[in-house]
Amino acid sequence: MLDKNGIAKRIAKEVKDGYYVNLGIGIPTLVANFVRDDISVEFQSENGVLGMGPFPFEGEEDADIINAGKQTITTLPGASFFDSALSFGMIRGQHVDLTILGAMEVAENGDIANWKIPGKMVKGMGGAMDLVASAENIIVAMMHTNRAGESKLLKRCTLPLTGVQCVKKIVTNLAVLEVTEDGFRLLERAPGVSVEDIKQATEGTLIVEGDIPEMQL
Amino acid sequence: MLDKNGIAKRIAKEVKDGYYVNLGIGIPTLVANFVRDDISVEFQSENGVLGMGPFPFEGEEDADIINAGKQTITTLPGASFFDSALSFGMIRGQHVDLTILGAMEVAENGDIANWKIPGKMVKGMGGAMDLVASAENIIVAMMHTNRAGESKLLKRCTLPLTGVQCVKKIVTNLAVLEVTEDGFRLLERAPGVSVEDIKQATEGTLIVEGDIPEMQL
Amino acid sequence: MIKKTVADVSAALQGVEDGMTIMLGGFGLCGIPENAISELVRLGVKDLTCISNNAGVDDFGLGLLLHKRQINKMISSYVGENEEFERQMLSGELEVELTPQGTLAEKCRAAQAGFPAFYTPAGYGTEVSMGKETREFNGKMYVLEEAFKADFSLVKAWKGDEAGNLIFKGTARNFNPSMCGAAKITVAEVEELVPAGELDPNEIHIPGIFVSRIFQGKDYEKRIEQRTVRKRN
């Protein structure tokens, strides 16, 4: 079973040379720490920066240079700043190669819910609806079950949707799964997790074909 | 009767302090020469410059700085360059206060035709359709009649239209006219031109109320 | 050159009235029009509809207006980080219209550029598209979204000149450029106001034609919401 860093580490393997990547808040942010050094990747933040670097050294924070999580950041050589309209032009126009974001629920048809729980304070969708409606390549990073132990991989989402039929891949603390026309296809098990464990934790249709390998991290 | 410079001179009086102005090719271009020195005006060219100045001194031409007529120009302090999409955002978004352009025909309902003569080589509408469809304040600068002596102020345009019900004012070699719901209202006569002369040269409905003053140039 | 400079924030906000719709630039607390917000508090105008990506924090940014109950309705994409906001929203005192961030930006840009409406894929199949026209283009579904209509647009830039030309800095650019000229009156406050001719015409982000009034702001706090740093080795 993986912890949050483990999930991020596994997702980092999906990041290919030459990719522009948008990372959501939470586990996705951690992915940047695990991307291989020998490939070229640029991180985009929807508030208007491409080519984000690490956090600044103490004392070098600039209030005018932040990411979408409102954290102070730095930029790398080749970076650029731009306005919100152009930023979402990048996203909507499918120039960003990979979007990694968290979710409350994912349905076996690729629907995703990650912005609203009826009856609770709603903070808003931010850029998530634009990202999921536009991106060709979306990976969800999340725990396989919620705190009550209920599956977050469902036949149908129960929460208000963020986007429809858009999720392509899911990496959880238990498994890597692909969204197919027939349901969630199990690709990999987390270390020490059995296919049976994953079946138990998955409410939606789970497709298990042949031997399921353990993740290589 | 006015010559081209006279028409431009009369139109220059319509340019008010604080106006952003787009000038079409031909007579409209001449208007810039007659705008009062004591008011602030900025000229926009749809190829991407605001704050155009006079032609450059000999030897100082820059191939990268031209107007929409492809002429080499200079810029004044406070000028800016921008791309075509933003430029037409200015025009479409009605940030340009006054558009002055030429025409082949104007109809009494404000329709304008200035881009195409069937059977002849068509060069294209350039930015004219965007300008006339967007601008709130359009003045047409043209001769009252064509080379064959036929009126260019018509009941209905006979040539393919550039825009509908958009022209507000017309300044010709004979008169200043306003487009109203009832037709062309005669506002001023050119020096030495009688109301009768103007009636003769106007095919569309001409409204003559009271004494028609002679233009002050 | 058409001069857009006004003496101070008070002159810049002349005409702001109760019940108006006001756009405000900024992402989080980054690039917000600090001076203009303070003046709105001082003026005490009420029943405002505010279009802003976020709603500030409890004691800064739009939180200051919320605290004084000056805002009736917020149109935003994300409104976390603000307890007073949450209280007013849950009690029904405050109306909130949540809009996807890219749609919010484009609704500003559409108003600036004279587009009445546009089709975007964001929000299709979600409650955001409820009551809106949806339509297929090339096998994909889109939602029709309309341009904003606003009375004032309050933006913050880094440098500006007398002609109203603006240059933004870093990610403080965000929504500010698209809001310029997207309301009847656009007020720009800048950290540095220079004479016309000092800014390179090639480096201007927003031409002065989109700005109605410009003034030199003061006392910028530029608060950081999430101060994240790393240690030097």
Place this chain on the structure above:
Amino acid sequence: MIKKTVADVSAALQGVEDGMTIMLGGFGLCGIPENAISELVRLGVKDLTCISNNAGVDDFGLGLLLHKRQINKMISSYVGENEEFERQMLSGELEVELTPQGTLAEKCRAAQAGFPAFYTPAGYGTEVSMGKETREFNGKMYVLEEAFKADFSLVKAWKGDEAGNLIFKGTARNFNPSMCGAAKITVAEVEELVPAGELDPNEIHIPGIFVSRIFQGKDYEKRIEQRTVRKRN
């Protein structure tokens, strides 16, 4: 940093084939991709559809392609100043689709930014709107125009870096920025190619994400169509 540099114009235009749709930046002869046009002539690709505001002059710009009969169809707003163009158009050899200039720019920008279509007032009530959907918003009529679809976009910038970031100069900017990322492959030629990090991130007009390949152009002629000057006193 994702490197976009290629060795030369020949590498940059790899993949251009007969029958493709190609966008080309420039207004008149200002800001046209001179190197890429020469390479298209050298390659001899035929049956091209070219999206470009103008069509060059007889012996320069797109006129060079017209002369070799490489263009089947032009989508432009203004095509004067070109006798060979006129001959081919009148004889029916060349198809011409005339589009209002602002609509042309926005059809590029829509393709870049993932908008399938937009409503514009330009051309309403004229033959440009024939066969297109028209619609009223707030009492005014608009025409629905769709985003362009193109295979290659060929743009010219002043400075560029290895990451594909671009800065344009003066009015040579024109259609170039909106065409970046508006086709499957975007090729940028620049007068000066610098290492990543040399351009100020705040001054970049088009981020490298919209550019597929970049190369250092050479032998720029930058011909002036209308040399207008004044005498010194």
